[in-house]
Amino acid sequence: MKLASLKAGGRDGTLIVVDRALRSWVAVPEIAATLQQAIDDWSNCAPRLNAVSEALNAGGRGDARSLDFAALAAPFPRAFEFVDGSAYLPHVERVRRARGAEVPESFYTDPLMYQATAAGFLGPRDPVYAASEDQGIDFEAEVVVVTDDVPMGVDADEAAGHIQLIGLVNDVSLRNLIPDELAKGFGFLQSKPRSALSPVLVTPDEAGDAWRDSVLRLPLRSWLNGERFGEPDAGVDMQFNFARLIAHAARTRPLAAGTLVGSGTVANQDESVGASCLAERRMLEIIAEGRPRTPFMSFGDSLRIEMLDERGASIFGAIEQVVRRYAVLP
Amino acid sequence: MKLASLKAGGRDGTLIVVDRALRSWVAVPEIAATLQQAIDDWSNCAPRLNAVSEALNAGGRGDARSLDFAALAAPFPRAFEFVDGSAYLPHVERVRRARGAEVPESFYTDPLMYQATAAGFLGPRDPVYAASEDQGIDFEAEVVVVTDDVPMGVDADEAAGHIQLIGLVNDVSLRNLIPDELAKGFGFLQSKPRSALSPVLVTPDEAGDAWRDSVLRLPLRSWLNGERFGEPDAGVDMQFNFARLIAHAARTRPLAAGTLVGSGTVANQDESVGASCLAERRMLEIIAEGRPRTPFMSFGDSLRIEMLDERGASIFGAIEQVVRRYAVLP
Numbered sequence: 001m002k003l004a005s006l007k008a009g010g011r012d013g014t015l016i017v018v019d020r021a022l023r024s025w026v027a028v029p030e031i032a033a034t035l036q037q038a039i040d041d042w043s044n045c046a047p048r049l050n051a052v053s054e055a056l057n058a059g060g061r062g063d064a065r066s067l068d069f070a071a072l073a074a075p076f077p078r079a080f081e082f083v084d085g086s087a088y089l090p091h092v093e094r095v096r097r098a099r100g101a102e103v104p105e106s107f108y109t110d111p112l113m114y115q116a117t118a119a120g121f122l123g124p125r126d127p128v129y130a131a132s133e134d135q136g137i138d139f140e141a142e143v144v145v146v147t148d149d150v151p152m153g154v155d156a157d158e159a160a161g162h163i164q165l166i167g168l169v170n171d172v173s174l175r176n177l178i179p180d181e182l183a184k185g186f187g188f189l190q191s192k193p194r195s196a197l198s199p200v201l202v203t204p205d206e207a208g209d210a211w212r213d214s215v216l217r218l219p220l221r222s223w224l225n226g227e228r229f230g231e232p233d234a235g236v237d238m239q240f241n242f243a244r245l246i247a248h249a250a251r252t253r254p255l256a257a258g259t260l261v262g263s264g265t266v267a268n269q270d271e272s273v274g275a276s277c278l279a280e281r282r283m284l285e286i287i288a289e290g291r292p293r294t295p296f297m298s299f300g301d302s303l304r305i306e307m308l309d310e311r312g313a314s315i316f317g318a319i320e321q322v323v324r325r326y327a328v329l330p
Numbered sequence: 331m332k333l334a335s336l337k338a339g340g341r342d343g344t345l346i347v348v349d350r351a352l353r354s355w356v357a358v359p360e361i362a363a364t365l366q367q368a369i370d371d372w373s374n375c376a377p378r379l380n381a382v383s384e385a386l387n388a389g390g391r392g393d394a395r396s397l398d399f400a401a402l403a404a405p406f407p408r409a410f411e412f413v414d415g416s417a418y419l420p421h422v423e424r425v426r427r428a429r430g431a432e433v434p435e436s437f438y439t440d441p442l443m444y445q446a447t448a449a450g451f452l453g454p455r456d457p458v459y460a461a462s463e464d465q466g467i468d469f470e471a472e473v474v475v476v477t478d479d480v481p482m483g484v485d486a487d488e489a490a491g492h493i494q495l496i497g498l499v500n501d502v503s504l505r506n507l508i509p510d511e512l513a514k515g516f517g518f519l520q521s522k523p524r525s526a527l528s529p530v531l532v533t534p535d536e537a538g539d540a541w542r543d544s545v546l547r548l549p550l551r552s553w554l555n556g557e558r559f560g561e562p563d564a565g566v567d568m569q570f571n572f573a574r575l576i577a578h579a580a581r582t583r584p585l586a587a588g589t590l591v592g593s594g595t596v597a598n599q600d601e602s603v604g605a606s607c608l609a610e611r612r613m614l615e616i617i618a619e620g621r622p623r624t625p626f627m628s629f630g631d632s633l634r635i636e637m638l639d640e641r642g643a644s645i646f647g648a649i650e651q652v653v654r655r656y657a658v659l660p
Binding site for chain 1: 341370408409410411413416434436437440442443444445446447448449450459460461465482483504507512514515516517518519520521522523524578579581582583584585586587589656
């Protein structure tokens with residue numbers, strides 16, 4: 001099934017079930033008002049939501065309404081936890097190679113993850129607001145999964161069973177704030193503002209055979225200002241699958257129901273497939289030509305992130321955002 | 331007024347108003363079921379909660395019930411955002427001096443803050459579970475404030491007006507996991523598990539004259555296994571007040587209603603007042619004697635954190651926790 005949230009209805013929006021073709025929806029107040037409520041009681045809600053989904057896909061819901069992507073909030077307009085990995089090592093290798101640094105051996109066996117902000121996710125058509133182009137505005141196309149309650153100390157095998165939903169995320173990054181912030185030693189805060197989620201999150205069965213061993217095995221496509229930017233395969237070069245990432249995050253604490261776990265920027269060793277963020281394209285330019293040619297994003301630039309199944313149908317809908325200047329009101 | 335949450339009532343507990351003496355309480359379902367609901371609609375809920383508080387303190391609530399600290403969850407059993415500062419520079423200076431490192435000049439003008447986990451806060455009497463004593467189990471006694479909605483880009487003056495509640499936090503730290511985790515460059519994840527909050531959060535007026543210029547000016551007292559451990563004054567040596575910390579965190583994004591902002595471990599230049607964490611006492615021992623004498627916490631060790639007003643009354647109630655061994659169930 002495919003789940004989304006309308007902006008209408010309050011800070012957590014209104015949970016809706018969306019049909020497979022992303023054309024119609026029904027609300028489900030008799031099951032759960034919000035997606036957080038549903039994931040809080042997933043074993044009870046999931047079968048009931050699934051029955052609604054089946055009826056909707058079979059054309060059996062006369063009350064179905066037409067889907068307007070602009071009316072959608074993020075499926076989780078706010079969440080309690082977002083831990084983001086950096087599981088595609090080609091991304092890490094390129095960034096380091098460009099500045100002549102080695103990738104530590106441990107990076108191949110110990111996942112790199114960080115605590116990200118979860119308090120507000122942008123909707124799939126919301127602008128990315130930034131105060132200045134000098135901050136180095138960038139996107140990062142990633143896959144994300146959502147867990148139910150994960151006990152502290154789970155191993156990867158057990159963690160796999162806690163993945164309930166899959167989606168896409170645009171992990172907005174302010175590149176020019178990163179060096180100084182990371183130099184302080186405590187990770188990202190100002191340099192990683194709010195991220196955007198795909199229009200819908202889906203249960204793993206919606207990805208069919210493309211979801212195997214806690215890896216989503218399809219190209220993740222992105223466009224910048226209408227031009228194809230990259231299409232690395234999310235099933236290639238993922239050093240740590242989502243089960244490993246979950247186990248890493250849960251080593252010293254449980255994960256709450258509705259925790260989002262990100263893959264990190266999808267990247268392949270094969271450079272011909274392009275990148276999933278501007279920083280990486282710029283790094284490839286530095287490696288090839290000594291300096292970057294592609295600028296970071298400007299106000300008015302647009303971005304699109306989408307994943308298609310083997311038949312060319314959009315699984316999650318597209319994230320489509322425009323960068324806008326943020327001004328503090330007087 | 332003083333607000334708390336009963337464990338009973340679901341994942342977010344049940345909001346209660348507690349009397350000034352921390353002896354009795356009433357639930358307020360007619361106003362808000364949970365503290366998150368109240369802070370989401372603070373301008374409407376706060377005056378109504380305050381009226382209940384005044385009646386309770388005046389002895390005018392015949393339905394008041396006796397307070398049992400063990401029945402309390404954290405006031406926010408789960409929250410959407412926790413950003414923790416490191417505003418007491420003596421703490422930073424000592425930790426660095428012990429290993430012969432300088433404190434960068436920028437640390438005196440640019441707050442050091444990190445994204446912390448907010449998805450689950452321990453109640454004031456909950457155990458701290460850890461898998462191994464080898465992880466270097468430590469506490470950190472801090473002051474924390476809670477904001478309503480903070481717009482992106484606020485300055486410190488404006489930020490001050492968004493502080494709605496004050497409390498204490500035990501920022502549990504696994505010291506022996508920190509060096510390797512910080513060396514990876516992306517901040518704390520496994521080394522900072524769930525934190526505990528004080529029994530109640532209070533509006534700033536409850537602190538009287540001790541709350542001035544977004545700083546809480548009273549000693550923060552801690553005990554280890556029943557022995558007085560430290561009592562540094564939270565009003566001394568706080569390099570950045572809470573308004574500055576909020577403005578720092580909100581530079582590139584809004585803060586959601588119910589965001590917790592931590593002060594960092596309270597520490598004074600005056601070493602005679604002791605410390606608010608074991609790491610710092612160990613650092614003072616290293617500086618004085620070349621090596622630490624005090625071990626980190628063992629299973630069974632107990633901890634108490636409390637702040638008294640000028641008349642000796644507990645403002646927030648005490649955080650009292652015991653460290654317990656965590657075992658993964660087969």
